[in-house]
Structure formats: C-alpha cells, structure tokens
Amino acid sequence: MAKEAAGRERPGRAPAPAGRRGRPRQAEVARLAGVSQATVSLVLSGRDIATGRPISAPTRAKVLDAARSLGYVPDPAASRLAAARNNLLGVFSFTATFPTDVRHSYYPFLVGVEQEAAAQGYDLVLFTGSSTGGAGAGGTGALNRVRLADGCLFLGRHAPSDELGRLVADGFPVVHVGRHDEPEGLAWVGADYVSASREVVTALAGLGHRRVLLVREDDDAPASADRERGFLDGLAASGLPGGPGAVFRSGDPRRDLTADRIRAWLADGVSAFVAEETDTGAAWRALRAAVDEAGLDCPGQVSLALLGSPPADLADGPVPMGFDIPRPALGAEAVRLLAARIGGGPAVGTFVACAFRPGTTAGPPATP
C-alpha cells in the first residue's frame, strides 16, 4: 500500500487531517474558534440549553462562524455511533425495487411519512428487501443495514417475522405498518377496519335496510377477519339478523355470484349487499357484475357498499358507499409512533380511523 510519503503517521489507515483533504471535523472547528471540541459539539447540537449547560452568546457565535466558514457538516455514522442517533428514519419496503411509482399502493402512505418525518425533524433513508448482496458475517444480512438509522418503518405484508423479531429483541425501534401480531413486542399501526365496517352497516340500517349480506372472498387475512367482525358487530348493534347466514363466502365470487342468486336473495328480503375489499377487488367486481346482469337499478332496487376503496380501474364508476383508508394519516401516525419509540416509548399497536364515504350506491330499500 502506498499512500502518503510522510514516513509513518497515524496507525489507522489514514486520510490526513492535515492540509486540505476531506471534510472538516469538529476538532478543526474548535481550533479555529479557539474552544474545545466538546464546546463545538454542544453548540452545534443545540444541546447546551436543552441540558441546562448554556454556552455564552459570544462563544456560540465564534463556534457558529467557524463552522460556517469551514463548511462543517456532521458525519452521520459517527453521530449514530456516539449518540445512538443521527436523526435518520429508515423506511423498509419488502417489494423488489422501491415504490417510486405513484400508482403503487404505498405511495399515499409515503407522502404522509415524509411530511410527518420532516415535521419531527427526521430525514428519511429507504431500503428494499431485494438486495441480497454482500455483508460478510451475519448472513442475516438484508435487514441489518436499517441499523444505520435511529429506527425503521416496515411496509408490506411479507415481513419475515423472525428477522423483524431479531431487531425487536435487540431493542431497535421498529414500527410495522399494518396490524402484525407475530413478533411479540412489535409496534404497529393499522386501519380500524372493525369500526369502519360497523359504521357502514349502521348507515345501511339507518336507511331502513333490514337484511344485509356480506360478500367476502376465501381469504383469511386479518384485515378480512376484522371487516367481517365489524360487519357482524354492526348488524348486532342495529338489531339486524346476523349469524352465518349474513355472510356469503366464496373462493371465486365471479362464478358463484350469479344474477339468479342475487334475485333469490332479494326475494328473500335482502336489500343491501356489502363487499369486502381485497387486493384484487374480486368480491366487489363480482357483486357489481351480478347486479348489472340482473338488470337491477343500483341505488333504487338494491343498495351496495364496499368495505374499502374501489380498485383503480373502477374508479370512474359510481362511488360506492364505504370507507377510505387514510393512508397519509396512517403514515404520519407510524412516524409519530416510531419517534416515540426512539424516545423510549412503549411498543404499542395503534388503530387509525377510516373515513366514512356515503357514496351513491346506497339508498332506502325498495318498497315492493
């Protein structure tokens, strides 16, 4: 290795602090200002007043001037090491590349994250799960780099519980977006599907409906279960008949939900249908198709509601009664929670309320 010709110097491998190389350090600011490095740190971090160790105005000024004239910028790695914080928040997405795509479902969420992070004085650092790169030792690998930040948000349902559990066990501040009970002690934020679904049912009951049917897919995600629970809660609260008969479950709604079936239900007293929302929107799609096929007028002869937002390609159809997941708010809440955890707060789970959407697909039941 040939680097500097000055004979020997610093034992470590060594960019010289001398001459004109590399960023200035606090030590150099200190020298220029005629104070100690510690004072520089105190002044620049503003921690002097915060901790009741005030630094006199003239000294402050000297330090700040020196820092500015040298163009001092802190080293985030060193900050993190020394103080266990560098005001960086990680955002980990398990999707292949990072969702820079606006159509991507995470996008609105990220908007909220970004705003709240800025409000709390944090910068963001993004990670993706794809990289299977280097990292010699651990092998655990991918998740490890989030430790660069003070804490990390995790998006995506495919979060591997074991790796996450590892971070949690190490006391690293983590918040998962979307309810997630798996690793004990994991903090999360989730939308309150139960209340929102109940509210939809209550609204239908308020319009006069006496029999309401839930159409759901054959999917056992917690989000689906929550919706069903809210639905049944709503029926009970409105004094409507619940039980298994109030739920129609199908692995292939498009096939099972025929126009005939719809007519039969109507004849049987059902006047409103509620569809679960899923990735594919299959339940909602099938419901609408069947109603159309049966030649029924939507708010007039039958009322429809959707427990969530319609899929993008149906966005210009009539707005369904239902609720919207407040994704930006969810993101903001996640950041708030994470900030609290970094500050030593507890690892709690939090629900964020969804916004009820009246829509145009529900009205009073037809009077035959």
Add this chain to the structure above:
Amino acid sequence: MAKEAAGRERPGRAPAPAGRRGRPRQAEVARLAGVSQATVSLVLSGRDIATGRPISAPTRAKVLDAARSLGYVPDPAASRLAAARNNLLGVFSFTATFPTDVRHSYYPFLVGVEQEAAAQGYDLVLFTGSSTGGAGAGGTGALNRVRLADGCLFLGRHAPSDELGRLVADGFPVVHVGRHDEPEGLAWVGADYVSASREVVTALAGLGHRRVLLVREDDDAPASADRERGFLDGLAASGLPGGPGAVFRSGDPRRDLTADRIRAWLADGVSAFVAEETDTGAAWRALRAAVDEAGLDCPGQVSLALLGSPPADLADGPVPMGFDIPRPALGAEAVRLLAARIGGGPAVGTFVACAFRPGTTAGPPATP
C-alpha cells in the same frame, strides 16, 4: 488530573453490555470463543487471508461458531466509522417526493443498479431530495446523509452542482448518471447520444436518402445538443448537406409542424425526418401527426426516425427507427464505476453505447 472513577461505571450514557440487552458485540463473541476481539474482526471480515495474516482453521471455527450462536451482526455505523466502509451504496434521486411520474421512472435503470450492486457485494440505500428535515448544524443538510454509505449514485438532471461539488471536494465517491460537467472532478456515466445519432443518420444515408432533416425542440439540455451534434456528424460523414438548414427547431412543434410544411420539404428533396427524443416526446408526436395529416405513407413516401425511444403511450404504434438507451446497462456501469472509485480509482466520465433499432419507419426514399 481526573482519572479514576472507582465508584461509577461507564461515563458515556450506557445501555449495559451486561445481562441480556441489545445486540452482541464482537467483544462478546471474542469472549465466548476465547480469543481477542481483533481476531474476531479478522475472521468475520475474511480479511485475514486477504492481508496475508491467516488465522488457523480451528480458531476460525471457534469464532464462527460463537458468532453464529450469539447471532452476531455487525453494526454498519461502526464499520463505516472505523473502516470508512460498510458495503453500502447510496442511490440519490433528486425527484421531489417519491417520484410522481411513472413515465420516465428510473425503474429500468434501478434494475441494472441492483443487479450489479449485488454482484459486487454491495447493498443499497436510497435517498430522495425532498426531505428538508432536521439536521442541526450544517444546513447543507439533505445531501449529507449519503455519507452513511461508502459512495453514492445520483440520478436526475436537477442535481445541484454546489452540493455535489462539496461531496466531490471532500473526496466522497460519487457518480452521476447522465453527463454532467459542472462540478470539476465529478464522475459520470452517460449514454453516447452522439454516436447513436450518427449511426441513425448513417443508416438513413445507407438507404439512399440525400436530404435528412432534424426536428428538435427548443431545449438546450446537453442531451439535445449531443443528439444534434451526432446528427450533423452523421450528415458530414455521409457526405450529405448539413448546416442550419438541416435542423428545424421549434418551441411548439405541434403548431409549427404542419402537413403543408412537410409537403414543402418533400418537394424540396427532403426524404427523411429525424426527431429528437425528449421527456414529452413532443417532436416525435408532432412529426407523426403531420405526416399522417399529409396522408403520407410512412416507410413508402417518407422515412422517419427517432433519436431515442418512443413515449410510453405511442409504444404500440409502428416501431420507429432509432436507438434504445440501455438503461439497465447504464445502471450497472454506474455501479461499476462507483465501486472503482471507492477502491480509489479516478473520477472519469464514461459513455455507454446505445443500441441501434432498425424499426419499421424507414426505407429507401421514394422515387418520383
């Protein structure tokens, strides 16, 4: 004069290394394996053989076992501080928030980046320009956090030269994607528009065209200038008439490029038109519209070419003669360059060749 603090313990604020708290450190692995921390570092980094200081097989095994049983994972911040490297590559995108526009999404580029990074043993960390958050001291702020990584790629034409220059001046390894001459000493990779454009003209000349016209927008980006230069070079090389008459420049091609005008050019001996590619694709769009409007048969009566790829919404039209920017290759090359710079290589600029695309919009000139 103060040395012993017999009563107290660690002066720093202190998560205990004791009991069962937090990640294990190399020191604990060392203790368990009955070796020194230095040995652990050597073994885990594999640097023992690399530096010709081999560690004996039994010792290696002990260390590796201990590390595995404790679940040791390295602290990326500490690695970076101590060694000036942590095998992380930054990718900085200057787009506002998380980019809003899908069309010139960086996606294909990122694919190449990701692959090559993995191949080189690096993990990725992503940044965006938006965050205007905390960062006490500097004020320079946003760009600073890239220092967490060993080096950083920069995407986007809006790269502020001064901030970038700062990083470059500090000796931080940086590679900009897209030619960028501004800060002296900035490394970059860019597509070779000059050669690619020349090749297109040569191809047209080879088909027998004697007068070719370039349609460009009123935009002075270096990418546009390069295309024009390549175009003119190509004319010269083919012995065709160049000069200002060979270039039609318009701030609003859709308005200025009328069917009549096209006919006039044809009457004047022009038999092929070449459009510049831009974000909007306005030149190409206008050219096609005018030719259609004039009722001209495209490969038959007039030949067209595009110096780039057609906009997404015109993707299913006829494939224009032109060239494709090898975005994944560009990304890969950028990573290679960055890795080289981290390894101490020079800050060079590199061109990546574009792929000629014959397409179906060009043929021999009409024989009147």
Add this chain to the structure above:
DNA sequence: ACTGCGTGTTAATGCGCATTACCTAATGCG
C-alpha cells in the same frame, strides 16, 4: 546458540462525535 523467518494472535489505537465529570471563576447570601 544466535539470528532470521514465517505463522498466529493480541494489545493498542483511532475513526468523529456526544456525553459526563470535573474545574475555575464569578457571583449570591446569611
């Protein structure tokens, strides 16, 4: 036997910063 040399391993050091214990005036106060 002493030197030379190769091989393993450890002690010591520092990366850049935050933090704490301590030190020295300059007060306050009964």
Add this chain to the structure above:
DNA sequence: CGCATTAGGTAATGCGCATTAACACGCAGT
C-alpha cells in the same frame, strides 16, 4: 467573611469496529 451556588467551559472517555505494531512461538540455516 466563609461557603454554596451558578455560569461557562474543558478533559477524558467510550460507542463498535478495523487496523497494525508488537509479541510469542516454533523451525531452519549457518
């Protein structure tokens, strides 16, 4: 006036890791 307090600042220390000088131990050569 004697002591406690406050204001203002500094020296020392360590975060977790990588790096290297130095040491310890054979084993050959002369």
